[in-house]
Amino acid sequence: MSKELHQLSISQVSKLLKKKEVSPVELTKICLDRIEEFNPKLNAFISVYADDAMKQAKKAEREIARNDYRGKLHGVPLAIKDNIYFADRVTTMGSKIHKDFVSDFDATTVIKLRKSGAIFLGKTNMHEYALGATTDNPHYGTCRNPWHLGKIPGGSSGGSAAAVSAYLAYGALGTDTSGSIRVPAAACGLVGLKATYGRVSKYGCFPEAWSLDHIGPLTRTVEDAAIIFDAISGGDVNDPTCLDLKPTNLAKKIDGDVSKLTIGIEEDFFFHFTDEEVERQVRATISALKKMGAKVKTVKIPSLKDAFWALTIIDTSETTAVHQPLMRDHATDYGADVRFLIECGYLPSAVDYLQALQLRRKIQQEVSAVFEEIDVLLAPTLPSKTPSVGELTSVINGKSVDTIETCMHNVGPGNLLGLPSISMPCGIIDGIPVGIEIIGGPLQELNVLNLAKGLESTNPLGGHVPTAYLS
Amino acid sequence: MKGLAYKSQPLQSYDVRVITSGYQYLPVPIRSTMDLENFPEIDKSNLPKLKQYWDYLNSYRAKVDESTLISSDIANIFTSPLDDKK
Numbered sequence: 001m002s003k004e005l006h007q008l009s010i011s012q013v014s015k016l017l018k019k020k021e022v023s024p025v026e027l028t029k030i031c032l033d034r035i036e037e038f039n040p041k042l043n044a045f046i047s048v049y050a051d052d053a054m055k056q057a058k059k060a061e062r063e064i065a066r067n068d069y070r071g072k073l074h075g076v077p078l079a080i081k082d083n084i085y086f087a088d089r090v091t092t093m094g095s096k097i098h099k100d101f102v103s104d105f106d107a108t109t110v111i112k113l114r115k116s117g118a119i120f121l122g123k124t125n126m127h128e129y130a131l132g133a134t135t136d137n138p139h140y141g142t143c144r145n146p147w148h149l150g151k152i153p154g155g156s157s158g159g160s161a162a163a164v165s166a167y168l169a170y171g172a173l174g175t176d177t178s179g180s181i182r183v184p185a186a187a188c189g190l191v192g193l194k195a196t197y198g199r200v201s202k203y204g205c206f207p208e209a210w211s212l213d214h215i216g217p218l219t220r221t222v223e224d225a226a227i228i229f230d231a232i233s234g235g236d237v238n239d240p241t242c243l244d245l246k247p248t249n250l251a252k253k254i255d256g257d258v259s260k261l262t263i264g265i266e267e268d269f270f271f272h273f274t275d276e277e278v279e280r281q282v283r284a285t286i287s288a289l290k291k292m293g294a295k296v297k298t299v300k301i302p303s304l305k306d307a308f309w310a311l312t313i314i315d316t317s318e319t320t321a322v323h324q325p326l327m328r329d330h331a332t333d334y335g336a337d338v339r340f341l342i343e344c345g346y347l348p349s350a351v352d353y354l355q356a357l358q359l360r361r362k363i364q365q366e367v368s369a370v371f372e373e374i375d376v377l378l379a380p381t382l383p384s385k386t387p388s389v390g391e392l393t394s395v396i397n398g399k400s401v402d403t404i405e406t407c408m409h410n411v412g413p414g415n416l417l418g419l420p421s422i423s424m425p426c427g428i429i430d431g432i433p434v435g436i437e438i439i440g441g442p443l444q445e446l447n448v449l450n451l452a453k454g455l456e457s458t459n460p461l462g463g464h465v466p467t468a469y470l471s
Numbered sequence: 472m473k474g475l476a477y478k479s480q481p482l483q484s485y486d487v488r489v490i491t492s493g494y495q496y497l498p499v500p501i502r503s504t505m506d507l508e509n510f511p512e513i514d515k516s517n518l519p520k521l522k523q524y525w526d527y528l529n530s531y532r533a534k535v536d537e538s539t540l541i542s543s544d545i546a547n548i549f550t551s552p553l554d555d556k557k
Contacts, residue, residue, distance in 0.1 A: 306535065340520060343507075
C-alpha cells in the first residue's frame with residue numbers, strides 16, 4: 001500500500017484518513033522520506049519542517065483517533081511557497097535579502113489551513129520575490145521540472161509545483177501575480193487555481209504587485225484544488241483587498257458537467273502566436289469538450305491587445321514601489337534578472353500607470369460584455385512548449401521570443417482583470433505536459449472547476465507520470 | 472508643431488532621460504524626468520537593456536488610443552472584478 005500511497009490525491013487519502021485506514025504519521029513520513037531522497041535533484045524546498053511536521057501528524061492522528069475529524073485536509077501533508085509567512089519561522093521570499101526574516105504572525109491562509117488540520121512539510125523554492133517565471137533561483141538553487149530535469153518547472157511557484165508533481169506533497173500553496181500558479185501547473189502537469197481577486201486573503205504574504213496578487217492551490221486533481229480553495233477562501237479584515245464573502249464550498253458542487261457551459265474562444269489574443277503542436281493539442285481538447293456537450297463560440301475582445309502593456313506597467317510600477325526601500329540599501333543582493341525587473345519599474349510615469357488602470361477598466365468592460373454570452377474562455381496556458389532551464393529566449397514556430405513575456409502572455413489577463421483562472425493538463429508533447437487555461441467570470445469559480453473536471457475525466461495525461469527525477 | 476528640447480549635455484545612446492526643464496515645446500510627450508545614471512541603485516550594466524524597455528514604453532505610448540480613455544466611466548480608475556455586480 002505504501003508504495004502507491006504517495007500517488008493518491010487529497011480526496012483519496014482523506015477518505016482513508018477518515019476511516020483510519022492510514023494515519024497522518026504514515027503519510028507525513030512518506031512525504032518526508034521522498035523529500036529527503038528527491039529534493040537534492042529537484043530543489044523544490046527551501047526549508048523542511050521534518051520534526052514539526054511529525055509532531056503535527058501525531059497530533060492529527062490523536063484527533064482523528066478520537067473521532068475529532070475536521071475535514072478533507074485533516075492529516076494531509078502540504079507544502080507552502082516561501083513568500084507566505086509562518087510565525088517564528090524564516091520566510092525568505094526566495095531572496096538573500098530576507099534570508100533571515102522571521103515573521104511574528106501566521107499568514108491568514110496558514111491559519112486557515114492549520115485550522116483545517118493540514119500538516120505543513122516546509123516552504124518551497126520560488127523565483128526570487130516571485131519576480132520571474134523560471135524558479136532559477138541564484139540563492140537557493142535552480143528548481144527542476146520532475147518531468148524533465150533540463151526543463152523549468154515554471155514560476156514563480158516552481159517549487160510548489162515540483163513538490164506536488166513529484167509526490168513530495170499532496171498539494172501546495174502558490175502565489176500568482178502574472179501567472180505564477182498557472183505557469184508552473186502547466187509545466188508540471190498539475191491543476192493550478194487562481195480564484196477571483198480578493199477571494200483569498202493575502203494577509204501575511206509578501207507582496208509583488210498589490211492589485212494583481214493572488215494566493216491559490218497547486219494540486220494533482222481538480223477536486224483537490226477545490227478542497228484547498230474552500231479551506232483558504234473567505235473574507236479577512238486584515239486584508240483590505242479581500243472580499244467580504246463567506247468561504248466557498250465548491251468541492252461538493254463540482255459535477256464536471258460541461259454540457260451546461262458555453263466556451264468562448266478569442267483567437268486574436270490567445271491563439272495568434274502559439275506553437276503549432278501546442279495549438280493542435282489545445283484545439284483537440286476544445287473539440288473533445290464540444291463532443292462532451294459543451295457549446296463553443298468565437299468571441300472578440302479587441303481591447304485585449306492592450307492587456308500586456310497595462311499588466312507590464314501596473315506590475316513593474318507596483319513591484320518597484322514595494323522594493324524601493326530595499327533597493328536603496330540592498331540593490332547588489334538581488335539576482336541580476338530580478339534587479340533588472342525592479343529597475344524597469346522606475347521608467348513608467350504616473351500617467352502611464354494611471355492610463356494602464358484606465359485600460360484595465362476598458363478591457364474589463366469588454367470582457368464583462370463577452371461573459372454575458374459565454375461561461376468561460378479557453379486558451380493555451382503557455383503559447384510555447386515548456387522552456388529549458390537557463391533559456392532566456394524560447395522558440396515558437398521557428399521564431400525566437402522572450403521566455404518571460406511568453407510565459408506571461410496568456411495568463412496575464414486573469415491577473416489584470418482579477419478573473420478566476422485555472423490551468424490543467426490537456427496532453428503531452430515530447431514527454432512534457434501541456435496546459436490549458438480556463439478563465440471564468442467574476443466569482444464564477446464553479447464554472448471554471450466544472451469545465452476542468454469534465455476535461456479531467458478524459459484522462460488528458462493518459463496515465464503518464466513524471467519519472468525523470470527518479471533516476 | 473515642432474518644438475525644441477533643452478539639453479544640458481548631449482544625450483548618450485543609452486541615456487533614457489527626457490529633459491523637462493527649460494523647454495517650450497517638446498517633439499514627444501513629456502513623460503518623466505528620470506535620470507537613471509544618477510540612481511545609485513541602478514546597475515549601470517543594465518542601462519542598455521533599460522533603454523530598450525524605455526523605447527518599448529515610448530513606442531507603445533504612441534499606440535495607446537487616449538481618446539478612449541477620457542470617459543468619466545473609464546477615468547474612474549478604481550477597478551474590481553465585482554464592479555458590475557455592486
